[in-house]
Amino acid sequence: xxxxxxxxxxxxxxxxxxxxxxxxxxxxxxxxxxxxxxxxxxxxxxxxxxxxxxxxxxxxxxxxxxxxxxxxxxxxxxxxxxxxxxxxxxxxxxxxxxxxxxxxxxxxxxxxxxxxxxxxxxxxxxxxxxxxxxxxxxxxxxxxxxxxxxxxxxxxxxxxxxxxxxxxxxxxxxxxxxxxxxxxxxxxxxxxxxxxxxxxxxxxxxxxxxxxxxxxxxxxxxxxxxxxxxxxxxxxxxxxxxxxxxxxxxxxxxxxxxxxxxxxxxxxxxxxxxxxxxxxxxxxxxxxxxxxxxxxxxxxxxxxxxxxxxxxxxxxxxxxxxxxxxxxxxxxxxxxxxxxxxxxxxxxxxxxxxxxxxxxxxxxxxxxxxxxxxxxxxxxxxxxxxxxxxxxxxxxxxxxxxxxxxxxxxxxxxxxxxxxxxxxxxxxxxxxxxxxxxxxxxxxxxxxxxxxxxxxxxxxxxxxxxxxxxxxxxxxxxxxxxxxxxxxxxxxxxxxxxxxxxxxxxxxxxxxxxxxxxxxxxxxxxxxxxxxxxxxxxxxxxx
Numbered sequence: 232x233x234x235x236x237x238x239x240x241x242x243x244x245x246x247x248x249x250x251x252x253x254x255x256x257x258x259x260x261x262x263x264x265x266x267x268x269x270x271x272x273x274x275x276x277x278x279x280x281x282x283x284x285x286x287x288x289x290x291x292x293x294x295x296x297x298x299x300x301x302x303x304x305x306x307x308x309x310x311x312x313x314x315x316x317x318x319x320x321x322x323x324x325x326x327x328x329x330x331x332x333x334x335x336x337x338x339x340x341x342x343x344x345x346x347x348x349x350x351x352x353x354x355x356x357x358x359x360x361x362x363x364x365x366x367x368x369x370x371x372x373x374x375x376x377x378x379x380x381x382x383x384x385x386x387x388x389x390x391x392x393x394x395x396x397x398x399x400x401x402x403x404x405x406x407x408x409x410x411x412x413x414x415x416x417x418x419x420x421x422x423x424x425x426x427x428x429x430x431x432x433x434x435x436x437x438x439x440x441x442x443x444x445x446x447x448x449x450x451x452x453x454x455x456x457x458x459x460x461x462x463x464x465x466x467x468x469x470x471x472x473x474x475x476x477x478x479x480x481x482x483x484x485x486x487x488x489x490x491x492x493x494x495x496x497x498x499x500x501x502x503x504x505x506x507x508x509x510x511x512x513x514x515x516x517x518x519x520x521x522x523x524x525x526x527x528x529x530x531x532x533x534x535x536x537x538x539x540x541x542x543x544x545x546x547x548x549x550x551x552x553x554x555x556x557x558x559x560x561x562x563x564x565x566x567x568x569x570x571x572x573x574x575x576x577x578x579x580x581x582x583x584x585x586x587x588x589x590x591x592x593x594x595x596x597x598x599x600x601x602x603x604x605x606x607x608x609x610x611x612x613x614x615x616x617x618x619x620x621x622x623x624x625x626x627x628x629x630x631x632x633x634x635x636x637x638x639x640x641x642x643x644x645x646x647x648x649x650x651x652x653x654x655x656x657x658x659x660x661x662x663x664x665x666x667x668x669x670x671x672x673x674x675x676x677x678x679x680x681x682x683x684x685x686x687x688x689x690x691x692x693x694x695x696x697x698x699x700x701x702x703x704x705x706x707x708x709x710x711x712x713x714x715x716x717x718x719x720x721x722x723x724x725x726x727x728x729x730x731x732x733x734x735x736x737x738x739x740x741x742x743x744x745x746x747x748x749x750x751x752x753x754x755x756x757x758x759x760x761x762x763x764x765x766x767x768x769x770x771x772x773x774x
Contacts, residue, residue, distance in 0.1 A: 296412025307347025363418030423704030424735030425454030431461035462522035516581030547586030583614035686730035
């Protein structure tokens with residue numbers, strides 16, 4: 232039977248989530264020098280250096296420098312006192328995973344001269360930036376050097392891909408554990424590299440969200456946009472309006488039981504994301520996509536009558552009552568409590584598909600809602616439609632157009648106001664679009680999106696006359712109208728999500744479909760080791 236049709240794993244992932252995907256970085260000192268050779272060259276005692284996703288800024292083979300991890304190997308951490316705890320956590324994540332797959336002890340110790348087989352250091356030059364790193368594999372040592380624990384973490388995700396795929400297994404595997412000599416210097420193209428998970432149409436548990444974080448962070452994504460409210464369900468606890476979750480979150484699409492996150496559960500997601508250097512961006516969609524709230528509180532409706540809970544998949548039929556003072560008291564409470572639960576500096580207020588809100592009301596509503604976000608010392612983010620209104624300083628507009636002129640105009644209007652634009656074109660980056668006509672779930676309103684279509688575009692040139700400097704980065708949303716379990720979610724996200732991640736991280740000069748396709752094929756064995764239910768796209772040579 233096809234893997235994507237296997238039984239659901241919705242309720243049994245905690246062990247796997249907290250084990251198989253947790254790895255992280257190693258120490259460092261040595262800069263990348265010493266007669267590097269082409270990364271395609273092989274050496275006598277190892278295979279060629281594995282192809283990486285995202286493609287690093289610079290990668291060279293070091294001939295005759297194969298490193299072998301041994302049962303007595305030691306991991307050393309070299310960091311300042313202020314960074315030692317975070318750097319040690321990165322090392323602990325890495326060794327926790329490698330202990331499972333290799334069976335080795337791999338103690339983590341402060342680094343001292345002349346010892347440690349794997350060395351992780353946060354004492355790299357400031358020029359590396361927050362996320363940049365250097366990685367060097369030689370016969371006797373591996374070093375990962377960064378200027379911060381976050382950069383160290385990015386380097387460790389690269390190290391994981393250099394190891395044999397079975398290093399990511401959740402059970403002990405047979406060695407040897409060899410890595411061909413290589414020197415890498417790397418840093419990201421864009422500061423914003425995200426994925427959005429819709430937990431409103433179908434609810435996903437804390438363990439399932441953690442699993443998604445595990446997989447996304449492997450490819451250096453650093454933002455997790457959670458779509459927390461919609462017509463079908465409200466998923467985040469708001470103490471001042473408790474029926475939002477107790478009633479508004481009780482169902483999901485098709486009328487099956489829904490769910491919501493308590494404040495403690497949501498805090499666990501935020502903490503877990505932070506451990507993987509991903510910032511959670513919460514979205515409360517307004518003024519449309521609000522039926523769950525309107526059903527929970529009759530007084531939020533203009534006529535004072537609550538509609539029934541909605542479990543279909545239509546859009547554009549609901550709207551907050553723009554003329555009611557209570558609407559803004561409600562939003563003030565919601566944005567305050569959401570902001571308190573999210574240490575990141577961005578709150579997403581939605582703003583899309585407000586078809587039932589008269590345009591004049593929309594133009595009134597968005598600035599008032601935005602002011603309630605900035606009141607909480609957060610930056611405003613919203614879908615591209617918010618660019619029709621005046622935007623506060625520091626705002627972010629999320630482009631979801633499909634090459635239509637109206638969407639492109641909105642992106643340019645946002646940039647003209649000084650806002651940044653995150654690129655999420657639906658006909659390229661929406662992971663819930665079908666791969667082809669035979670895909671068993673997903674949607675096709677934005678077209679069929681095969682693996683090449685998802686990868687083969689340039690964020691800085693997609694929208695004509697949008698200044699490249701206005702592009703903050705990329706995000707790959709996955710909407711869940713038809714995705715009711717984790718297997719389906721993984722099937723639609725992989726293999727397309729790593730391609731979007733590469734568009735966000737790698738330099739424009741490195742983006743080439745033919746080369747990427749060859750590198751992508753090598754990820755299949757790693758996803759097998761991680762039990763990822765990925766789509767084996769026929770155009771990819773999986774190996």
